[in-house]
Amino acid sequence: MGQTRSIWWKIPGILIWMAAAGLAAYNFTSSVGLLAVLLGVLAAFAIAGQLDRLPIRLPRLWLISGATLGAVILLGILLRSSDTAAKLLGSAGVYTAAEFSLWLALPATLLTALLLSTTRYSLFLSIEASLLVGIFASVFAAHREGSLHRPYFITDRLLERNWDPLPFFLGFGAALGVLLVIWLLSRRSAKRTLLDPLILMAIIIGMFLALPDGKVRQLNAWAASGSGDEKRKAEQEKGGGGGSGKGGQKQQEKEQNGGRNQDPDPSNGSGGKNFPVAVVNLHDDYTPPYGMFYFRQDALSTWNGKRLIRDASQKLDTDVGVPFPAEAVEVPMRDRADTERQPNGKRLAHRMRTTVALMTPHSKPFALIDAAKFEPATNPDPKRFERAYKTESIVLDTDFSDLLHRPVGSEKWSPEVWQHYTQVPDDPRYRKIADEARQLLPPHLRGMVLAQALAIKFWLDKNTTYDLGVARPNDEADPVAGFLFGDRRGYCVHLAHSAAYLFRTIGLPSRVSVGYAVDARQRGSGSAVLIRNGDAHAWPEIYVKGLGWVVLDITPEKVATPPQQDKADPELQRMLGEMARQTPGSPKEENPPPGDGDVRKAIVETLQAMGRMLLPLAAMTLVALYMMKIWRRMEPRFCTEARLPVSAYRSALDSLADLGFRRGFGASREHFAESIAASAPEFDELTQIHLRHSLGAGNKPRxxxxxxxxxxxxxxxxxxxxxxxxxxxxxxxxxxxxKVS
Amino acid sequence: MASYPQTPVTPEPQSQAIHPLAAPYETAQILRRRLRVAIKGRDEVIDLIITALFADGHVLLEDYPGSGKTTLAKALGESVTDAEGQHIAPFRRVQFTPDLLPSDVSGVSIFDVSTSRFEFRPGPIFAHVLLADEINRTSPKVQSAMLEAMAEKQVTVDNHTYPLDAFFFVVATQNPRDLAGTYPLPVAQLDRFLFKINMDYIAREAEIDVLATRKVRRSPPAERLVTRDEVVDARAAMEEHVRVDPRVHTCLVDTARNLRAHKKVLQGLSTRSLVLMIPALQAVALLNGRDFVSSQDIEYLAPFVFSHRLVIAPGAGDTRTVVLECLKGPLEILTRSTMANVAPAQSPPALPSQPLGNGQNW
Structure with a gap:
């Protein structure tokens, strides 16, 4: 506040500090304390305004303010423990008095010292700015991650009145920004211009840490309240879309939004970079007979008149309805018997355990098909993995060709369920294609429904082209028909839907599952399977009696776009697998709360790395400074004769600086010597010798x-x-x- | 006024090899002692006047009537004697009034009936020390005559130029109040004065002392007189032997440039003022028993030498503050430069084995 300015310029600062101090104190004190804090801020500005030009040293200033605060705290303790005070004021009175004095003294002392410091050293201005931003950020940090209902003490009030908190927060943020700018302007002086970028940076970083990072998460509170089931679902779907690599949900959303069936790969936010999303450790050696590891996360089976969507009733497809496990959960719908054997003695399926470690947030767990059980697991490395869980899957040991004779569906199903899984658009062209495919079969197989399904698969394999680059128009009444009876160029979603429709046409219960599919060859000889976001996939499934949902994926012979160009790095796969296997140091961190965003994690890690680098650097600097100090002090002992008048004088100056005596800027050496000479006349002599050496004609030898x-x-x-x-x-x-010289 | 460390007055050293500055130093000390006996409580003004005398400059005292300026000038004049017994008066005082004519100061040619020739009768200006009292009360015509005498050390009457003695030293005064009917000296003329000294009332103790020593001070002091030649020689010796480091020149020029660039300063320092500053610095160093100019000398003298040469914007405050403000940076550079590891610019001269003045540092 170097220049005299109107008192009005101080008002933004006062307002900001009142808001900050009030918010900071809100959770810790009663309304009396809150009032005291506000008064304390006013007092601080008043005192700082009065003492602006007081020639008091900074350490002393802080010492005084600290001592005052300590005295007030002590007084409060004495007040509370004193009987006479209790008698005089009553216990409530004592409490109020102590509370009031403490919360008045806190800002009045510390803020005064800070304000006075900012007028001397511009460094403190950035400290003040970061402190302010820190206070606001910490209060509204709860609002991050899309937790719109937080901080409770604000939103509760708004929600009670049925107001939307969002405009309030936006308005609050905007007002705060404007106030901060005015405040910075009010503090501006020529000297600080250089520092402003620094302050601005501090503010921006603070805001960044406080703002939502784009990962809008599941709102537990909405779910708990039971209100707005639709909203919750919407949020969940959004959650899937915002996260990376959940193809199914994402494309489903896309379908709902625009009808353009889209594989997640080309459209995900990472600009096509194929980053790892999870690593799965297989506890046994297993290679699927159909050559792919399918990890099912969700299933789409309800035909809504246009396409397949997730079952809204939550009664069907219960095998994908399991949330992240807090304890061991058996998957409800399971029809695959792991003990059943084929006529030739080979087993049909067996149980296998896996451990899944997620690297990006997922809204639902996925498992190697068919999931039988989910169990929680300790996150081996919370910094690297979002969470981990164990699964038990009943995996097929047999090829589809061995199943051809089997019936389909389940005897437990009601006609409604049958209807649900076989509902298709009323379009004779599907029947035509199904018939065409059936004609491919040898006559003795034409009666078998699974053989017909296989024929449809082969027909699709032959007659479609895998092409990621296609765009289907948004307004098609039946996007699948547009694909299947059009150019037949498309990708997994189109193929899966086409297959599912055709299967349903021949009365075969079918659905589309979404999740990840990884080439079995990628596993190599290791036990870890790395899943990347490019592995997101949708595939058709059919229900085989006694086996449950079985994959019958379409693999077009004609490929316009190779589905996955870059191979997963086996080293990375192995390494991540190793990491996921390790047990963490602290078992407490099991199921950590949904972690913070990647960006923030990255910032924290960067800061830690910088800290690790800075610490030795700081130690080295400190050693160097001490060495310099000792060298300057010892120099007169071994310097050349000619340098003695300089080095001896400098040595004396350093000793004086140690004791707190320094020459002022622009003051002459004689002037300084004069002030010291009272206690040490030798300094005067040394000064004269030094000056004669440098400015005069030299000294007689000593x-x-x-x-x-x-x-x-x-x-x-x-x-x-x-x-x-x-x-x-x-x-x-x-x-x-x-700077001693 | 800035306090200046008073160098203890020490007895004459028993010199074996005479330092070239020993005699000038002694001369200065004698003058100082004599003047301090005559005038109480004006030690700083005395030092400044001796400095100006040695630097061959003139001083302008700005003070109130009865503050002892006549006593001071008279004591200075009476401390000087002519070795060869010349006819130059040691001290003259001219009261400047509006009706004063240049000839009243410089002298006039008078027709001598006996020789039938015009003969020049020197005016009061032909003295060693001239007290020009209330110089701002006289007309510019007289002022400019005075100023010629001060700058050129010569007087021109009837188109004939008469030289003044080399010693010639002017103490001019002006009253800071009571300005009605005056002809204030323009800055160009103020530039001719080395110092403008603003005198304040003296300290309480000193004033009591003035009253107490009223009688004693009337009797001539015990100190011997200083000859005119001693002072003139001292000027030469000082110029020769008091070392002025080139960094001092840099400091002065930088200060002047700072002042010229200062936004409150309407007219900055002339180069002449910097040139005049050098002997003044040497004189002050000598007076303090040093044979080199130090940053302290600059710090001390700059306000006296520079303040009255500046024209600062109205309402900008004190010129002294502005000068000190502009001096700080260059002075800090000069002070810090002594730490630089450089050998003395010139090899030390043959120094006397015995110390001079207050001692160890010679």
């Missing part, structure tokens, strides 16, 4: 001992009048010699 004696006498005599702690502090100060 022995080194004379110089050393003079220098030492100065240090000793001046030190006599200095308290011990000051001497010790000076001796330990690594920078006391800085």
């Amino acid at each position: 022995s080194r001992a004379v110089y050393l004696a003079l220098s030492r006498a100065v240090a000793r005599k001046v030190a006599n009048g200095v308290p011990f702690w000051r001497r010790a502090a000076g001796a330990l100060h690594p920078l006391s010699w800085w």
Whole structure:
């Protein structure tokens, strides 16, 4: 506040600080304390305005403010423990008085010291700015991650009145921004112009850490309240879309929004980079007979007149309805018997355990098909993995060709369920294609429904082209028909839907599952399977009696776009698998709360790395500073004769600086010597010798001992009048010699 | 006024090899002692006047009537004697009034009936020390005559130029109040004065002392007189032997440039003022028993030498503050430069084994 400015310029600062202090104190004190805090802020500005030009040293200023605060705290303790005070004021009165004085003193002392410091050193301005931003950020940090209902103490009030909190927060943020800018302007002076970018940076970083990072998460509170089931679903779907690599949900959303069936790969936010989303450790050696590891996360079976969507009733497709497990959960719908054997003695399926470690947030767990059980697992490395869980899957040991004779569907199903899984658009062209496919079969197989399904698969394999680049128009009444009876160029979603429709046409229960599909060859000889976002997939499934949902995926012979160009790095796969296997140091961190965003994690990690680098650097700097200090002090002992007048004088100056005596800027050496000469006349002599050496015609030769004696006498005599702690502090100060000359 | 460390007055050293500055230093000390006996409580003004005398400059005292300026000038004049017994008066005082004519100061040619020739009768200006009292009360015509005498050390009457003595030293005064009917000296003329000294009332103790020593001070002091030649020689010796480091020149020029660039300063320092500053610095160093100019000398003298040469914007405050403000940076550079590891610019001369003045530092 160097220039005299109108009092009005102080108002933004006062308002901001009142808001900040009030918010900071809100959770810790009663309304009395809150009032005291606001008054304390006013008092701080008033005191700081009065003491603006007080020539008091900064350390002393902080010492005084700290001492005052300590005294008030002590007074509060005494007040609370004193009987007479209780008698006089009553216990409530005592409490109020103590509370009031404490919360008045806190801002009045500390803020005063801070405000006064900012007028001297611009560094404190950035400290003040970061403090302000920190306070606001910490209060509204709860609002992050899409937790719109937080912080409770604000939103509760708004929600009670049925108001939307969002405009409030936006308005609050905007007002805060405007106030901050005015506040910065009000503090501006020529000297601080350089520092402004720094302050601005601090503010921006603070805001960034406080703002939602784009990952809108599941709102547990909405679910708990039971209100707005639709909203919750919408949020969940959004959650899937915002996260990376959940193809099914994403394309489903896309379908709902625009009808353009889209594989997640080309459209995900990472610009096509194929990043790992999870690693699955297989507990046994297993290679699927159909050559792909399918990880099912969700299933689409309800035909809504246009396409297949997730079953809204939650009664069907219960095998994908399991949330992240807090304890061991058996998957409800399971029809696959792991003990059943084929006529030739080979087993049909067996149980296998896997451990899944997720690297990106997922809204639902996925498992190797068919999931039988989900169990929680300890996150081996919370910094790297979002969460981990164990699954038990009943995996097929047999090829589809061995199943052809089997019936389809389940005897437990009601006609409604049958209807649900076989509902298709009323379009004769599907029947036509199904018939065409059936004609491919040898006559003895044409009666078998699964053989017909296989024929449809082969027909689709032959007659479609895999092409990621297609765009289907948004307004098609039946997007699948547009694909199947059009150019037949499309990708997994189109293919899966076409297959499912055709299967349903021949009365075969069918659905589309979404999740990840990884080439079995990628596993190599290791036990880890790395899943990347490019592995997101949708595939058709059919229901085989006794086996449940079985994959019958379409693999077009004609490929316009290779589905996955870059191979997963086996080293990375192995390494991540190893990491996922490790047990963490602290078992407490099982199922950590949904982690913070990647960006923030990255910032924290960067800061930690910087800290690790800075610490040795700081230590080295400190050592160098001490060495410099010692060198300057010892130099007169071994410097050349010609340099003695300089080095002995400098040595004495350093000792004086240690004791807190420094020459002021622009003051002459004689002037400084005069102030010291009272306690150490030798300094005057040393000064004269030095000046004569430098500005005059030189000195008569003196022995080194004379110089050393003079220098030492100065240090000793001046030190006599200095308290011990000051001497010790000076001796330990690594920078006391800085700018001494 | 800035306090200046008073160098203890020490007895004459028993010199074996004479330092070239020993005699000038002694001369200065004698003058100082004599003047301090005559005038109490004006030690700083005395030092400044001796400095100006040695630097061959003139001083302008701005003070109130009865503050001892006549006593001071008279004591200075009476401390000087002519070795060869010349007819130059040691001290003259001219009260400047509006009706004063240049000839009243410089002298006039008078027709001598006996020789039938015009003969020049020197005016009061032909003295060693001239007190020009209330110089701003006289007309510019007289002022400019005075100023010629001060700058050129010569007087021109009837188109004939008469030289003044080399010693010639002017102490001019003006009253800071009571300005009605005056002809204030323009800055160009103020530039001729080395110092403008604003005198304040003296300290309480000193004033009591003035009253107490009223009688004693009337009797001539015990100190011996200083000859005119001693002072003139001292000027030469000082110029020769008091070392002025090139960094001092840099400091002065930088200060002047700072002042010229200062937004409150309407007219900055002339180069002449910097040139005049050098002998003044040397004189002050000598007076303090040093044979080199130090940053302290600059810090001390700059306000006296520079303040009255500046024209600062109305309402900008004190010129002294502005000067000190502009001096700080260059002075800090000069002070810090002594730490630089450079050998003395010139090899030390043959120094006397015995110390001079207050001692150890010679």
